[in-house]
Amino acid sequence: MKKIVLSALAALTLGTVASNAADVRLYQDVHGQVFTQNAEGRVEIPLTNIRKTKKSITIVDTKSPEFVLGKQTHINMKFVADDNPDMWLKAGVRIQGTFENGHIEDLATGDTQSYHDAYLRRVRFEVAAGFNKYASFTMDVRNDKANFQDKGEQSFNVGDAYVKIKKPFATSLVNFKLYRAKIDISRTETVKSARVIHYDRPHVADEAAQYITHNRRGTNAQMYGNWEKKVHYQVAFGDGVYSGKFKTAKGETSTGLDQKNFFYGGKVVLSPFDGWEEKSRTETYFAQGKHFEIGAGYWKSSDIKLDEGITVDHTLINLEMSAHYKGAFVQAEYFDFDGVVKDFTSLETGKSNGWYATSEYVFADYGFVAPFVRYESWDKFKDANGYDLTSKMAGVNWYLMGNSIKAGFTVQEDKYGSNIGNEKERRIKITSQWFF
Numbered sequence: 001m002k003k004i005v006l007s008a009l010a011a012l013t014l015g016t017v018a019s020n021a022a023d024v025r026l027y028q029d030v031h032g033q034v035f036t037q038n039a040e041g042r043v044e045i046p047l048t049n050i051r052k053t054k055k056s057i058t059i060v061d062t063k064s065p066e067f068v069l070g071k072q073t074h075i076n077m078k079f080v081a082d083d084n085p086d087m088w089l090k091a092g093v094r095i096q097g098t099f100e101n102g103h104i105e106d107l108a109t110g111d112t113q114s115y116h117d118a119y120l121r122r123v124r125f126e127v128a129a130g131f132n133k134y135a136s137f138t139m140d141v142r143n144d145k146a147n148f149q150d151k152g153e154q155s156f157n158v159g160d161a162y163v164k165i166k167k168p169f170a171t172s173l174v175n176f177k178l179y180r181a182k183i184d185i186s187r188t189e190t191v192k193s194a195r196v197i198h199y200d201r202p203h204v205a206d207e208a209a210q211y212i213t214h215n216r217r218g219t220n221a222q223m224y225g226n227w228e229k230k231v232h233y234q235v236a237f238g239d240g241v242y243s244g245k246f247k248t249a250k251g252e253t254s255t256g257l258d259q260k261n262f263f264y265g266g267k268v269v270l271s272p273f274d275g276w277e278e279k280s281r282t283e284t285y286f287a288q289g290k291h292f293e294i295g296a297g298y299w300k301s302s303d304i305k306l307d308e309g310i311t312v313d314h315t316l317i318n319l320e321m322s323a324h325y326k327g328a329f330v331q332a333e334y335f336d337f338d339g340v341v342k343d344f345t346s347l348e349t350g351k352s353n354g355w356y357a358t359s360e361y362v363f364a365d366y367g368f369v370a371p372f373v374r375y376e377s378w379d380k381f382k383d384a385n386g387y388d389l390t391s392k393m394a395g396v397n398w399y400l401m402g403n404s405i406k407a408g409f410t411v412q413e414d415k416y417g418s419n420i421g422n423e424k425e426r427r428i429k430i431t432s433q434w435f436f
Contacts, residue, residue: 065288093124094126107418126140160181163178171225197360204376213301232295237265275290276290276291276292286402295320296319330358372396380420
């Protein structure tokens with residue numbers, strides 16, 4: 001009996017090892033003794049029931065640093081089916097709150113006015129499901145900018161809603177996304193909003209998000225992949241622009257449009273230095289590791305027929321660079337827009353370009369407090385004066401639990417040219433995020 005008990009313990013111990021080494025086999029004789037080699041009178045012990053299985057429910061990012069309130073979480077809580085580990089369900093929430101004080105100066109008259117505002121910058125419920133080892137579905141419903149200015153409670157709508165087909169040919173070079181998935185018209189616009197340094201992205205990047213397709217995720221089909229994390233690419237085509245977000249250089253919105261053509265284009269991102277490869281699109285690295293990358297994208301959205309009586313072709317070129325080394329992070333992007341409508345009075349078309357640069361330093365030894373700055377310059381119509389926009393920002397984030405729980409304080413000043421508002425706006429914001 002004692003031998004049988006000891007043999008059972010040995011089986012459990014070796015079975016655990018076997019769960020990580022498929023070539024290990026266990027054999028038992030008529031007396032209950034366990035062996036690692038087969039021989040006459042021994043039979044193989046099935047290890048199916050004693051091998052370690054996948055955890056069925058997970059949320060904590062075990063590779064995360066230890067923040068003031070503990071390790072950050074993964075994106076959403078994951079539930080894995082016990083009878084089929086390739087099938088799973090993820091669910092999570094995101095809420096970003098802002099308390100803001102603003103001051104607007106009319107640069108023509110010198111008149112000033114102040115305001116206070118409190119609103120929910122983003123409110124989202126996220127869900128994803130895995131069908132098998134190849135296919136999964138991701139979506140969210142959102143109610144952004146609830147109570148912003150005089151917008152009231154707003155309403156919920158669908159954001160992401162895409163099917164991902166991962167490595168169908170057993171290579172990271174070929175993957176697919178179908179339906180409402182982001183196209184990479186900008187690094188900061190592609191990074192998940194829970195992982196950006198500041199909740200409000202640069203003005204010029206937000207324009208790029210509407211210039212090719214609605215909210216950079218109009219229904220589309222895309223192929224993407226990477227080669228050893230050195231070369232990343234994305235190509236896509238799909239539904240074009242939306243009239244409600246089509247704006248002239250002066251900020252006028254179109255009353256309606258008709259576009260028969262698909263948008264198309266792509267982007268390539270390179271990580272040329274060994275050991276500095278970009279492994280994920282984020283702006284928050286928490287003083288861990290290092291990366292360097294450069295990228296370029298070209299996108300076309302043509303034959304846009306406006307109800308105002310003009311047809312335009314939109315072309316966007318985007319250049320990006322980002323790097324971090326331990327606590328230091330820097331990122332910059334350049335945008336070149338062709339086919340911009342100056343205003344609906346002249347119906348003149350031309351070019352626009354702009355850029356921004358942002359930098360953050362994370363003090364990991366001081367509770368992950370992270371000061372940051374950002375500067376933006378955008379000429380909204382190159383062939384005329386008075387269309388310049390500049391934005392300056394400084395702030396500090398406190399990553400209490402990584403991106404899962406964080407708080408921030410920001411000061412921002414935006415200056416608008418004589419043809420796009422002719423005013424200067426200063427804003428002070430207190431922000432917070434709860435996300436898992």
